[in-house]
Amino acid sequence: MKSSFAVVFAFLLPIIGAQVPHWGPCPEPSVQPAFNLKQFMGRWFEIAKLPAQFEKGQCIENNFTLTTENSFRVASAEVLKGEIRKLDGTGVVEDPKHPAKLGVSYSYVLPFSPYWILSTDYVNYAVVYSCTDILRLFHVDFAWIMGRTRSLPDATVWKAKDAFVKNNIDVSRMIITKQQGCDKRIESDI
Numbered sequence: 233m234k235s236s237f238a239v240v241f242a243f244l245l246p247i248i249g250a251q252v253p254h255w256g257p258c259p260e261p262s263v264q265p266a267f268n269l270k271q272f273m274g275r276w277f278e279i280a281k282l283p284a285q286f287e288k289g290q291c292i293e294n295n296f297t298l299t300t301e302n303s304f305r306v307a308s309a310e311v312l313k314g315e316i317r318k319l320d321g322t323g324v325v326e327d328p329k330h331p332a333k334l335g336v337s338y339s340y341v342l343p344f345s346p347y348w349i350l351s352t353d354y355v356n357y358a359v360v361y362s363c364t365d366i367l368r369l370f371h372v373d374f375a376w377i378m379g380r381t382r383s384l385p386d387a388t389v390w391k392a393k394d395a396f397v398k399n400n401i402d403v404s405r406m407i408i409t410k411q412q413g414c415d416k417r418i419e420s421d422i
């Protein structure tokens with residue numbers, strides 16, 4: 233018992249380190265009705281996120297590609313300290329009854345983490361939430377607003393934030409991801 237407890241904590245430490253845990257189990261937010269995975273595929277830029285990490289990547293983007301009806305690949309990239317870093321992951325619809333409740337993993341050894349699409353219009357914005365229970369005592373969560381373009385009109389960002397707020401998810405500490413000068417930087421690096 234004691235040792236499995238230690239293993240659990242060693243495994244979770246990096247997650248906990250990045251975010252302040254909240255007491256109690258994960259919330260049960262409402263998700264995008266009749267979610268269409270195929271329409272969600274393609275390129276998304278990160279507009280804003282929780283938690284506010286100290287090491288801030290810029291120009292964060294994700295390219296989603298359908299692999300089967302219920303699974304996809306995700307190619308992610310960010311610019312950190314002037315260097316492009318890339319990461320490939322896989323994703324699934326874990327239960328076809330809940331198509332908006334995706335799971336994403338960036339490693340063979342890690343299980344799928346929740347990647348729930350709370351709201352999207354597919355062509356402008358997407359609101360994504362990931363929450364993990366820890367021993368049912370507390371939870372850590374991640375939240376993203378994504379856009380089809382590197383910036384979104386303020387009104388769209390407010391609407392996206394509202395999808396969190398109405399589900400009692402606190403996004404007051406959400407930070408805007410820097411997306412300025414990205415195309416120029418990436419082109420000049422090639």
Ligand SMILES: *[C@@H]1O[C@H](CO)[C@@H](O)[C@H](O)[C@H]1NC(C)=O
Pocket residue numbers: 275293294295307308309
């Ligand atoms: C995503 O796709 C676009 C367009 O094909 C490409 O320019 C970009 O480099 C891709 N990004 C990643 C992270 O693969």
